[in-house]
Amino acid sequence: MTGGRVLILAGTGMLSEVAEVLAREGWHVVLPSRRYSPIAVPETRPGVAALRALRPPGHVRQATGGSTDRQGRAIWVEASWDRPRELARKAEAALGGPADLLVAWVHDQYRRSVMGAIEKLLTEDAPVVEVRAVESGGLLVEPEPLLVTHPTQLVLLGTASENDPGRSLAHGEIAGGVMAAVRRAIEGHPTSLHQVGLTRPLVR
């Protein structure tokens, strides 16, 4: 599946590469967050980057120069997890139709309200990728997927890198793990849990 609609919750932080890759592959990407933070795509004209910061909420970025001929795009909408119904309403308008994929990394205290509010925006069988971080001590509160009727790739982030247990997970390790889960979701895999990094406490 390519070229569908994808809603990414918290897609302007460490998941911005995921948003960029999907837009390049032809997806219509919707990114609700509080601050305007467009995904990085190659500029076609010099000077455009300087103008980007002046663009208003809802501005549409065209993702160009990807590996396929399909042209995706990313739309940022100003929304906060504090107001989940408003977030859902704005995201629905920006999606322009039911979402074929959800990628979410929402702080625990907002997780239920936000995921609950946006569930109605998904197609009946839309896969979900949810990113969760283990608490200190390697524990995860409520590890089960929230949207039980949707096949969910749960990405569980450990506290240390597999490559170097002496340090935390690097940005690239997180983005790579999430992107791998997105691929599995798009391929139609059933619900499963994937751990990125080690869950044992850091030992120095």
Ligand SMILES: NC(=O)c1ccc[n+]([C@@H]2O[C@H](COP(=O)([O-])OP(=O)(O)OC[C@H]3O[C@@H](n4cnc5c(N)ncnc54)[C@H](OP(=O)(O)O)[C@@H]3O)[C@@H](O)[C@H]2O)c1
């Ligand atoms: N996707 C992520 O990057 C993410 C998600 C959850 C947790 N974390 C954890 O947070 C730590 C700090 O990283 P960070 O500074 O990048 O994370 P952050 O401040 O939690 O922001 C991460 C993403 O979530 C969005 N976000 C945060 N609070 C929001 C809210 N109330 N409503 C809507 N969107 C919201 C941010 O966009 P705005 O600030 O513009 O709203 C951004 O896209 C990291 O150690 C990471 O483990 C990261």
